[in-house]
Amino acid sequence: MFDRVKNNLRINSLARRLRVAFTSIILLLIFSGAMSLLELERVSHDTEEILMASKSNVDIAGEMIAALNEQNDAMIYMAVVGDERESRRVQCLNSIEHLRLATESACERMSTTENVVAADSLRMQAERINQMATDYLDKRVHLHILETEAADSITPFNTQIWYADQYKVQYMNMSRHITKYMTGTNSTLGPEVNNLSHTARRAVTPVFISLLVMLVVVIMFYYFLRVYYLNPVLRINRSLGDYLTYKMPFDEGIEARDELKTLRDHIAQLISKLN
């Protein structure tokens, strides 16, 4: 039983050798191709993730800028132009809430990329400018009440100077923080981009190396076929030709094995029977 299995596994015939050789080559091609596909799939996945992360960063930064500008607009109308309508106040309150929410999501993203210090700084700056706007709104309400009671007895609150000296400075600071957030979060994508380039290389290199190996294998294949099969067949052919032109005897010393050996032996047998 064991011997039978062993004999079946033994590669001792031309057909079996060729079958194993070709199967191996096909398997190599499939395997290296599959690996390249797998790595390409990874490249595609990583690229998508990087782009999504980048887009998300840009979106959040855009939301922050929009909220900040909305707040700034409201402050300009109220503090500089003197537009004290309720709609401006609502606009300002909305912008405060928008900025708070956008900053929160930005900070959340930054803390996942371990950029905690920058996140804290952004949060503090947003709180500062929001607090300023809230204070302004509160002060205006307060002043309004005071004005109705004793308008001449108080010093008017110079809102234009306040805007130029205090609010605008904080506005510029917040703008800088948002820009920093954008560049900072994009630079944290650096390692991922590096990984992406590694993965891309891993998708190309297997094919390149497989081709080189294939080249060597094909050369080896050709060499072995020539040495073990082509040359003996040519020699048998020549020897048989010689025999047919009466250059006897048939050269039985041809080095051959497996099916070729059988062929040589059969020819030799046939010749001996003819003789």
Place this chain on the structure above:
Amino acid sequence: MRVNVVIRYIGMVMQFIAAFMLASAGVSLLNDYDSGFSPLLLSAFLTALLGLFPLLFVDRVDEIKTKEGYAIVVGSWLVACIVGMFPYLIWGGEFTPVNAWFESVSGFTTTGASILNDIEFLPRGMLFWRASSAWIGGIGVVMFALVILPSLGRSRHMLSNVEMSTIAKDNFHYRTKVITRILIFVYVGMTLITTLLLKYAGMNWFDSMTHAMSACGTCGFSTKNLSIAFYDSAAIEAILIVAMTLSGIHFGVLYATITGRKNNIFRSTIVRTYIGMLASVSIVIAISLFTEGIYENFGEAMRHATFQVVSITTTSGFATADTNTWTSLAIVLLVFCSVICGCAGSTSGGMKVDRLFIACKVIGNRMRLQQHHSAVIRTKIDGTVQEESTLSLVMTFIVAYIMLVLIGTIVYTMFGCDLTTGFTASIACISNVGPGFGEVGSMANYASLPALLKFFSALLMLVGRLEIFGFIQLFFMRSWR
């Protein structure tokens, strides 16, 4: 020469290497399918395929000729280094083709020099492959093939004749079949014991296994950027000192000691010289470091000095300290150790204590001959008379070694390296030590060298591993046909 026969035996070695690549892929799989998995699996497949074709078509032979033997051994080393590049190349990262070649040659020749700036970035599968290449290289690619692949039959003896240096063979008083068994018994046993001890001393299983493989192969590949200094553990250092010291001793002598035979380590003059050299150099360096105030107490100086001396002498190259900052005396002594290295028949490279011992005896005999012109003086080691051909070979080897070091130094300095870096890197590569001094110090690496110089360094490692003549002879055989 029968090329097909040579290719067949190289194919066998490749199957063996493929098995280790597959094992490394297994490690990757166990470590959450890390990024090393597919490069290692594909490399294993490619290597196995390359080795399969010769086995498929070429029938085994009973006899191989000397030239074929040389071609098989040298070819096996070269092919091992080439296929060893595959996982690195496919994985990418810091591995450019030249860097992959350097790392692969460094592993298989057990040099342990690296071009990696951040070793810890490598996935575990790749780290295991690095350690495996060092382990395979430690015992010699062909010696493994001799044991694992029994189909070699009578040609086994021929191959071992080529693979092992004459001196090493002289010390083996066993048949070739037994020699290969001894090698495996001692090597595998030592690796397993070292793994267990390192685990017990506080390393995790992975680190203890890779460091044990590296220590027993006297390679010095670590899984940490700071090498052994990362652990800062006296117990780990002590275990590695013992493992490295034993790996630097003739395996036959170790086997004899374990099995209680006569020619054991306590009787061997060579081993006594080797141990004596390690001890005396360690003490001198420790005193030098302590008196110069590099270490505050003598114990610490002794600990670092012993580790570095053993690491360098056995050609391992692990590091616990930056030896560039040590005293000139310490540096000179370490360079001396880099030249002499361990005993013949061990996994270490370099000139070997045996050759130094014989050379000293030859010089002594020559001086005695000057006084007694007609005297017949024989050179004996452990009571065995050394043949003239052996003595001549030893002296020729020493001259060739010195010449090669000088050529290496010239090439390094040609590429802009300073003298210290050039000279010590040249010795470190030829002796398969790994770290030198200057830019390639114990805490640095070969990453900053130009690509051509990295290629040249790898070539020096191969020449050194093949005991100089094994490699050179390949190019000077009059006729290969």
